[in-house]
Amino acid sequence: MARPQARYACQQCGTVHAKWTGRCEGCGAWNSLIEEQPREGPPSGLGKRSLGKERRSGNSVGFVGLTGPTMLPSRRATGIAEFDRVCGGGFVAGSAILVGGDPGIGKSTLLLQAGAAIAAQTSAAYITGEEAIDQVRLRAERLGVAGSSVLLAATSNIRDIIASLDRDDAPDLVVVDSIQTMYLDTLDSAPGTVSQVRGAAQELIRVAKRRGFVLILVGHVTKEGVIAGPRVLEHMVDTVLYFEGERGHRFRILRAVKNRFGATDEIGVFEMSEHGLIEVPNPSALFLSGRAAPGTEDEPVGSGGDQLSGSAVFAGMEGTRPVLVEIQALVAPAVLGTPRRAVVGWDGTRLAMITAVLDARCGLSLGANDIYLNVAGGLRIVEPAADLAVAAALVSALTETPVPGDTVVFGEIALSGDIRPVGHTEARLKEAAKLGFGAAWMPMRQSRAPARSRVGDARLDIMAVGHLKEVVARLSPAEPYRRGFREIAQ
Ligand code: TYD
Ligand code: MG
Numbered sequence: 001m002a003r004p005q006a007r008y009a010c011q012q013c014g015t016v017h018a019k020w021t022g023r024c025e026g027c028g029a030w031n032s033l034i035e036e037q038p039r040e041g042p043p044s045g046l047g048k049r050s051l052g053k054e055r056r057s058g059n060s061v062g063f064v065g066l067t068g069p070t071m072l073p074s075r076r077a078t079g080i081a082e083f084d085r086v087c088g089g090g091f092v093a094g095s096a097i098l099v100g101g102d103p104g105i106g107k108s109t110l111l112l113q114a115g116a117a118i119a120a121q122t123s124a125a126y127i128t129g130e131e132a133i134d135q136v137r138l139r140a141e142r143l144g145v146a147g148s149s150v151l152l153a154a155t156s157n158i159r160d161i162i163a164s165l166d167r168d169d170a171p172d173l174v175v176v177d178s179i180q181t182m183y184l185d186t187l188d189s190a191p192g193t194v195s196q197v198r199g200a201a202q203e204l205i206r207v208a209k210r211r212g213f214v215l216i217l218v219g220h221v222t223k224e225g226v227i228a229g230p231r232v233l234e235h236m237v238d239t240v241l242y243f244e245g246e247r248g249h250r251f252r253i254l255r256a257v258k259n260r261f262g263a264t265d266e267i268g269v270f271e272m273s274e275h276g277l278i279e280v281p282n283p284s285a286l287f288l289s290g291r292a293a294p295g296t297e298d299e300p301v302g303s304g305g306d307q308l309s310g311s312a313v314f315a316g317m318e319g320t321r322p323v324l325v326e327i328q329a330l331v332a333p334a335v336l337g338t339p340r341r342a343v344v345g346w347d348g349t350r351l352a353m354i355t356a357v358l359d360a361r362c363g364l365s366l367g368a369n370d371i372y373l374n375v376a377g378g379l380r381i382v383e384p385a386a387d388l389a390v391a392a393a394l395v396s397a398l399t400e401t402p403v404p405g406d407t408v409v410f411g412e413i414a415l416s417g418d419i420r421p422v423g424h425t426e427a428r429l430k431e432a433a434k435l436g437f438g439a440a441w442m443p444m445r446q447s448r449a450p451a452r453s454r455v456g457d458a459r460l461d462i463m464a465v466g467h468l469k470e471v472v473a474r475l476s477p478a479e480p481y482r483r484g485f486r487e488i489a490q
Contacts, residue, residue: 037188088262101243116145124173129156129181143276178218246378266319284324287377310397314389315408315428322431326376329393345375361417385422387413406438
């Protein structure tokens with residue numbers, strides 16, 4: 001019998017090639033092809049052979065209408081509110097969740113805490129292929145959950161794991177840390193390769209569906225920020241969560257990027273402490289920490305003078321929750337030929353667009369300057385509503401005129417320089433008022449905006465901005481601007 005021919009699978013995108021090449025034709029990645037032996041037969045039931053047989057003797061499918069008795073999925077909440085919200089209100093029985101994140105960010109910590117929380121209600125198992133039992137026990141002690149009834153196992157053999165889980169009394173939650181260490185002995189390739197990761201995940205997900213337990217897979221993230229190995233893993237699971245944060249910061253953010261059972265724009269905010277992850281129910285205070293509280297005349301730290309120029313507080317939304325976050329900009333004359341653009345926590349293309357609008361529509365040229373833009377606290381902002389706050393920080397940095405410390409800013413900038421309205425105005429203003437801010441620069445509303453808007457018990461001074469020029473004028477020290485920007489804005 002002829003030996004099955006070798007094939008080469010890209011470890012980035014999963015494309016299969018007949019020949020080895022230096023560069024994957026699927027995704028363009030270099031050096032990502034690894035030889036994989038096709039398996040002789042499927043490891044269990046689902047391979048080509050059994051599929052073929054079913055196809056020959058297929059049964060006709062019974063179609064049904066869209067209306068009919070439906071059951072809402074039953075959910076199990078961990079009691080860790082920040083985690084539950086991201087999952088859409090708790091784990092859905094029989095679902096598979098992938099938690100991705102950089103090494104050392106706190107995935108194992110988070111999931112051991114979640115496991116302990118579920119074990120306190122029903123039963124949970126934590127299977128580690130990365131650490132020894134002793135290490136996990138030490139961590140449990142540190143987290144104060146050593147007394148919990150979590151079932152612990154250190155193995156990476158999928159066959160053994162399946163044998164232990166494919167039974168009536170399977171635990172309600174199973175954490176597998178991490179999927180890259182798991183090993184299916186019916187496949188030739190090494191753990192962590194596309195076919196291993198895919199095969200192992202497939203087997204685990206199938207048992208989870210059959211036995212109705214919640215399966216949480218931990219996945220490593222590569223330098224490029226995608227889950228190591230195949231993107232296909234993201235398609236196989238019901239929910240994909242990313243656990244992110246800056247190494248130097250204590251804040252960690254859990255973000256849903258896919259959720260078949262809930263919204264994807266929610267975030268959960270945690271703080272890494274000596275004793276594990278602590279929930280942060282009020283993230284605004286966190287992202288603004290280090291800033292002088294609005295309305296107080298705090299002693300400037302360090303250099304003195306205009307310490308706040310180049311900074312603006314953005315009133316943003318993360319899912320259903322308003323979050324205030326400081327945006328910092330630094331603008332300096334470029335010393336080398338091509339000016340640098342360094343952006344942390346925001347989209348570089350969007351920054352290029354805003355500098356272009358500032359140039360073309362407001363006559364403010366940043367072309368010869370290096371620009372550094374930073375979203376404080378390690379948050380990553382994707383909302384276009386941050387445009388105006390970014391522009392305000394840039395202009396403020398350039399003119400060395402601070403945005404008033406008690407002001408929040410939000411609004412989307414169009415290519416014409418007009419400021420477009422954004423959603424959730426009330427929620428943004430309310431959060432600002434709650435944290436003691438006294439003013440807001442925001443898009444003009446459709447209806448006539450009152451100069452002072454009552455939000456809850458507090459009052460906010462509203463500057464309704466129609467065009468970006470008005471913000472430039474407000475932040476420009478030159479005499480004609482001082483007299484009020486309306487005139488120069490025609
Ligand atoms: P870990 O959960 O092992 O990360 P991952 O599984 O994502 O690789 O977390 C490791 C880091 O968290 C490590 O640098 C130590 C820190 N840590 C704390 O600061 N406090 C704690 O209570 C624990 C358990 C970990
Ligand atoms: Mg870990």
